Amino acid sequence: MPSNGRGESISELAQKKVRRFFSIDTLYKRVPVTRWMQDYNLECLEGDVMAGFTVGLTVIPQAIAYAGVAGLDPNYGLYSSFMGCFVYVFFGTSKDITIGPTAIMSIMTHEYSYAGSADFAILLCFLSGLIIFASGICNLGFLVTFISKPVIVGFTSAAAITIASSQLEGLFGLKFDSEGFIDTLVQLFENIGDTRWPDITLGISCMVVLLLMRKLKDLKAVKAQQHDTTGTRIWKKSLFLMSVGRNAIVVIVAGIIAASLNKDQPFTITGEIQPGLPNFVVPPFHTTINGTYFSFSDMMSEVGIGLAIIPLISILESIAIASAFSGGKTIDATQEMLALGLCNIMGSFVQSYPVTGSFSRTAVNSTSGVKTPAGAIITGFLVVLALAFLTPYFKYIPKASLSAVIICAVIFMVEYEYVLPIWRVRRIDQLTLWGTFLTCLFWKLEYGILVGVGINLGILLYNSARPKINVDIVMKEESDEPRYVKVAPRSGLFFPSVDHVRTQVTKTAITAANSRAPVVVDCSHFSGIDFTASKGMKALCTDFERRQQGLVFTNITPGVERGLRALNENVNIAKTPEELASTVTNGYLGSSGGGVGISAGRVGLTPESGDNDVTNPLLQGTNQSRPTIVPVSAD
Structure with a gap:
């Protein structure tokens, strides 16, 4: 019988592979919940419930706002916010990371979903999930190493500025169509005379409150001390929850104000949101938009390079966040890719658009004392309850307040603090950084990544061809x-x-x-x-x-x-x-x-x-x- 050169027959080798695959170690590695659930206790439950509830208060207003960035109706942002939470609990390795809609994924979805078509966005979610999952199976996580830190910094910073500029329309109460950073500024100045002063006043007020509340949790007076009484601890915990739940508080207050003035509405409001939970259906492989039929091949032709860019950005964002909150532990990139792929695949069956790890919500999750990935279950259920019972009230949310939430979330994604360290370490990396940044900002985000990677490879090839x-x-x-x-x-x-x-x-x-x-x-x-x-x-x-x-x-x-x-x-x-x-x-x-x-x-x-x-x-x-x-x- 044929052997592998070490005295083992092919059948024996196959049996060994099968036994290894179905071993308890493989189960612990590929379904991590089976490992950490063995040590789950009441303390873990307390931390997970508190953190999950806090993140839920953050994700609901963000999801509604990000749906607008993606060019979709607000309910699709909520549809994208719960399935990833449930799936990641079983297959994810990080206790802190939360999966859902993000600013970058939203703008990339808008770029490739045929001017905000929900069917295109849902199909993108499904196919992106398949690609990410297949990449994990093939152990292609090493490809992420070809994207250097200067490329990521340039892309993230340009995306943050682009997203923030896209919200100026809602902040000023204007209506216009624009593509990209420059076109948005041009349209803004051309239509500046039509500014709705109630909207911009409310939007700026919301931004000021959000920024002040963001700093509240960092004050020494809010941090718990060992000698604090029970009442003091409760008061400090309340202030902390107000700080991390600031998005929900600001949006709720703005919604109440708008609802009380409904007869003479001064603000531009969100409008009707489709109530109820989404149906569990197969993603659309063909669609009809404005009387034009799109077959699967037609849809793929419209999506184009987005089918490669969106999974790549999703993997980059999620693994980078998992690494940032790993506490120095090694991240299993393959397992993270498998988990993220499944989150997108399953999410597409409940009409989600592409999702990934959220840095802002992951930070909230971590600082809220989450103990295990089970905290995401509470977040997911909170979103489900909002969809089931609260959607009739979401129509009163002013668009200016949602714009303020997004702007205050993305302005801290501009990573200017890396410019000087990169200069000190290796000056030629500035070429990669600014090449990526400027291309993303003034052309297109996906082309900026390609330009950045191209510059990096060019530098590597030059150094290889002209060694010192x-x-x-x-x-x-x-x-x-x-x-x-x-x-x-x-x-x-x-x-x-x-x-x-x-x-x-x-x-x-x-x-x-x-x-x-x-x-x-x-x-x-x-x-x-x-x-x-x-x-x-x-x-x-x-x-x-x-x-x-x-x-x-x-x-x-x-x-x-x-x-x-x-x-x-x-x-x-x-x-x-x-x-x-x-x-x-x-x-x-x-x-x-x-x-x-x-x-x-x-x-x-x-x-x-x-x-x-x-x-x-x-x-x-x-x-x-x-x-x-x-x-x-x-x-």
């Missing part, structure tokens, strides 16, 4: 002539860099070594070698033979040695410091007319008369005196 090379000239004692020249490329030897390395080594051999002294190539940074590089090194060895000049490779790994000898068996390699010291000493072309003989790829033994110094600056711990080393500026 350190050159040290080792002078002969009591002489101004070089004994040998050490050349140390500072990155690997592969096809993009071989021509550059060959050129620089040749240039060094002719100039610094005067075409006479041996040249030592330090290969300590070479992790491997490919065919093109091996061929280039063979040509380099031929050049040195023609000049009768010594060329030695040292600090070489077995893999690199094998690659070099594959095309040039006689390549001169010094495997030990002693061998290198002997080679460069005996191979030195002296002024007395001695020569360097090339035989079997080795430097000929034609020592310089009277020269007994075999010192090697690459040797460590030698008792011999060291010759003068003159460093040359790296290329």
Whole structure:
């Protein structure tokens, strides 16, 4: 029977794989609730209920507002806010993260849902979930590493500004259609004369209150102390809940004011919201909009690149948040992708648009004392109750108050604090940061990511093709002539860099070594070698033979040695410091007319008369005196 080379048959190997898959360890890993539920107790329940209720008060007004950003009716924001909570409890690994609609996902959904079509948004949710889930199964989480921090900072900051600008219409009580940051500002100034003063007054007032209440929880007077009485603790806890539940409080108060003035309504209000829970139905694979029929292929054609961008952003946002609140623990990116994929797949059956982890609500969840992912169950049930009983009252919510909620949420996503640290660490990363930011802001968000990744890859490829090379000239004692020249490329030897390395080594051999002294190539940074590089090194060895000049490779790994000898068996390699010291000493072309003989790829033994110094600056711990080393500026 066929085997795998270790004495195991294919059937035995398959049985081992199956047993491993159905093991208790796999169950704990892929369904984490089975692990943490074993230690669940009353203390966990208390923390989860309090945190879940607090997050629920935050997500309801945010969901209604974010639906507007996505170009959908307010009820779709609520539809998107509960299924992810229930699914993540079973499959998620982070106790803090909350899954639901976010500002970035909302604006990306609006970009690719055919001008706010609910059917397009729901199908996007389903397909995004499938892609994320499949990526998790294939362990493709490593692809996230190709998106560097400067790209994320540039994208997030530009998205925050774009989202905030999109809410100026509601804040000023205006009505206009716009696309992007610049168009929104143009439309705003063109229509500024139609500003509804009750709306802008209410909106600015809400923003001031929200910002003040946001700071309330950070005051020392609100933080609990050990010596506090029961009454003081209750008062401080109430102030804390007011701070974290500020969105709900502001929206409720604004709604009450609008409802009391309903006969002579001064504000632009949300209007009727479809009451009741959504039906559990299969996502739409075809639709009709304004009399135009769209088949599945037509819908995919309209979605375009969004089918790749939305899952990517969803994964980035969720894993970044999970890592930020992990407390230093390692995040299982694969399991997070599986959980997020299932949240979107199941959410699409209750008419959700694409969802991911929310930074603001996750922060609220964490500071509210959540103990396990079970806190999300309370949040989900609160949204379900709101859909079942409170939707008739949501119609009185002023749009200006919702705009204020969004603006106050996204302005803190502008990560300006990273600009100076990035400059101090590596200035060229500013090119990536600002390239991403400006492209996202003035063109499109998805193109900004592509531009940022392209700049990053360009920088990496350039560094790979043009590695820096350190050159040290080792002078002969009591002489101004070089004994040998050490050349140390500072990155690997592969096809993009071989021509550059060959050129620089040749240039060094002719100039610094005067075409006479041996040249030592330090290969300590070479992790491997490919065919093109091996061929280039063979040509380099031929050049040195023609000049009768010594060329030695040292600090070489077995893999690199094998690659070099594959095309040039006689390549001169010094495997030990002693061998290198002997080679460069005996191979030195002296002024007395001695020569360097090339035989079997080795430097000929034609020592310089009277020269007994075999010192090697690459040797460590030698008792011999060291010759003068003159460093040359790296290329």
